[in-house]
Amino acid sequence: MNITSKDYYESLRKGLTEFQWNKEFKCPFCWSKSYGNLEDVLDHAKIIVNDKREKPIEISKHRAVLKCIQNLDLQDKISGIPRDDDSIVWPWTVILSNIRVGLTDKDIEQRLQLDGVRPSKVVTVWNRGRQTEFAIVVLGKERNDHDTALKLERSFKEEYHGKKDYDSVKHRGHEFFGWMARVDDYEDHQLGNYLQDHTTLISNKEAEMNKDSNSRYNIDI
Template sequence: MSYSSEEETDISDSELDEYVDRCYEQLKDGSRKVKFSDEVYRCPYCPGKKKLVYALKDLLQHASDVGKGSQNRDIKHKGKHLGLVRYIKDDLAQEDLSSELAGLALEVPTGNGVSELFVWPWMGILANVDAEKSSRLKNDLAERGFDPVRVRLLSTGGYAVVEFKRDWSGFYRAIMFEKEFEVDRRGKKDYCASPHLADELYGWVARDDDYNLKGSLGEYLQKNGDLKTISDLVVDEKRKTGLLIANLSNTIQELRTRVDELESNYCKPPAADIHVASQKDEIQ
């Protein structure tokens, strides 16, 4: 059954999720163009606005605003932009970050103060957490694509710590977690400016200033993590890879030696055959 994204008839709320999925697949297969260069993006669903040019984070803000807009807005228009939000988070943003990480792996920064200090393993911080709703935090974050390993509610301060996977995919999810809160103006800077807006949930990635805090948050981070730069982790990863290769080389050499011994023993006639042959020579 063919599907046209130009249909403008209203759809019910129950059909919205399916519509979002279809719009996302269209963006993913290239039916709708979003990226025009490494820095230029356009919304494929708002051609009447003089084809506004966006940076990626601004396009995400635009799509989020429309997707979360008034209920009076056309459901299909919202669905298209919600599909665009998913496409930006799951495809465009990951692609751009992968390129950045590839560059980091090739050129490791040197010197002091050139890289941010992150809490390792990767951790995110949620502030103004409602204790009664904390049991749902992990599922909520998982549904939004952040793939948390666990969420720990701290006993005081209204904080929760989100733990991500230890690999680069965990770093990517942590950064996207932070970016989404920043786009909604609920990042760390916003929290520091208005920390007492208890009805708003704020989030960011844990860094050295969080690690060095006094109180339950700093104590938890110090107990469960260390401070590392990206360059530290890249160098450590290379060292571990080097050790792994060395260990594999040693194992392979040991196996080859063992195989040579087995082949040598296999080619030798049994001792009993040698004795019989020797007796035959003596008789002759």
């Protein structure tokens, strides 16, 4: 039997699987992993769907997940799922933390390139003449830049090197932590100076509408 994305979608709509388990959120087809909110499940599904190396059956399953989460009627029926109204920094940007003092913009860019990431610009953050442990990685304005930012954020989370981990762990070792830049970074007293001069904030809805176009904003990066 050839099961299609539509079949998986119908099974989700009929309530045969759920996105929430206790206080955690899960992808119904990757039950071993837990996520902090529904948006994280959505990001996970987008990565699978856009990864050409994935098996067709996995892409079909996760297309169904995307469709279900994006369906507002279904979203309203899932009790306890918070609506995400956080704004996102645009052009698509990732914050790196736990940067060793002395690393230059070029050092960080070369390290990212070894992982297949080619940023538009890397800027180490300075405060009162001293280098901080943060760097701003501007990826760009295109859809693939958005997808790269999500993949980076997901990879950091899966290695327990995301933003929540950075905020909660006392002994961080020598590895980078990272996350996609959002409104709290934009308003941060260290990161905000650069972000407010060179980027803007857009809503999640605007992000979806403008992933393929840079026509709305005139920003020098």
